[in-house]
Amino acid sequence: MFLTDAPLVERRQVARDMWVLGFAAPDIAASVKAGQFVNIGMRPGPLLRRPFSVYRAGDDRIEVLLKAVGVGTAQMLAMREGDVASCLGPLGRGFDLTLSAKTVSLVSGGLGVAPMPLAARDARAAGLQVTWVHGARTADELCSETEGDEVILATDDGSAGFAGTVVAAAPDADLVLACGPNRMRAPKALSTSPRTSTGRRCRLTCPMP
Numbered sequence: 001m002f003l004t005d006a007p008l009v010e011r012r013q014v015a016r017d018m019w020v021l022g023f024a025a026p027d028i029a030a031s032v033k034a035g036q037f038v039n040i041g042m043r044p045g046p047l048l049r050r051p052f053s054v055y056r057a058g059d060d061r062i063e064v065l066l067k068a069v070g071v072g073t074a075q076m077l078a079m080r081e082g083d084v085a086s087c088l089g090p091l092g093r094g095f096d097l098t099l100s101a102k103t104v105s106l107v108s109g110g111l112g113v114a115p116m117p118l119a120a121r122d123a124r125a126a127g128l129q130v131t132w133v134h135g136a137r138t139a140d141e142l143c144s145e146t147e148g149d150e151v152i153l154a155t156d157d158g159s160a161g162f163a164g165t166v167v168a169a170a171p172d173a174d175l176v177l178a179c180g181p182n183r184m185r186a187p188k189a190l191s192t193s194p195r196t197s198t199g200r201r202c203r204l205t206c207p208m209p
């Protein structure tokens with residue numbers, strides 16, 4: 001785990017109200033694995049650090065994905081290149097991709113896409129075939145960046161991709177990594193949970209960001 005003053009080096013919009021911020025944080029970038037997060041603090045700023053999944057990592061930088069929901073996220077989105085945030089991480093155990101699986105579905109709803117690019121990177125490195133399944137309420141809320149060997153998009157209102165939920169759109173796979181709103185974890189959604197090649201049900205979930 002590292003504590004570092006990380007300058008903002010990039011900022012880009014990936015959906016309506018959804019942004020990616022890139023911070024120079026070489027030690028965290030070199031050690032973070034899929035599903036881990038960083039705690040970000042600002043001075044001046046809120047007393048408590050705010051947790052964010054690492055979206056991508058590499059080239060001495062980490063990226064986080066966020067939308068403004070309160071004082072901390074609004075302050076982060078007001079940062080300009082060169083402004084410095086304090087980053088603590090990587091934190092959390094991350095996803096376990098060592099399970100005996102050949103295929104993985106990365107299923108995300110809305111901001112739940114935050115840990116998925118890193119999951120796709122690590123899954124590919126582990127030799128898994130990656131299906132990217134991402135959904136939102138409507139087309140302009142879909143994250144514009146995708147990964148994986150196959151990409152399936154879904155919208156609740158049918159304005160892009162599959163008309164319906166990401167859970168309904170997700171194909172069978174040995175392993176499912178899911179992150180998104182609580183309704184993705186409703187009993188009916190979970191009953192669609194696939195089995196691994198060894199016959200075990202296997203679904204790893206992430207807290208709603």
Ligand SMILES: Cc1cc2nc3c(=O)[nH]c(=O)nc-3n(C[C@H](O)[C@H](O)[C@H](O)COP(=O)(O)OP(=O)(O)OC[C@H]3O[C@@H](n4cnc5c(N)ncnc54)[C@H](O)[C@@H]3O)c2cc1C
Binds near residue numbers: 068071111114
């Ligand atoms: C492990 C982990 C990973 C996460 N990863 C991500 C991520 O990758 N991307 C991401 O965007 N988020 C992520 N989150 C969530 C993120 O940390 C929070 O959204 C963030 O801390 C909010 O900070 P804030 O200061 O902007 O909001 P706060 O001001 O702390 O507000 C938090 C919530 O309370 C509500 N609220 C605030 N003030 C009021 C009020 N007066 N009345 C009613 N409601 C109010 C806000 O609308 C908001 O929903 C993650 C959380 C965890 C635990």
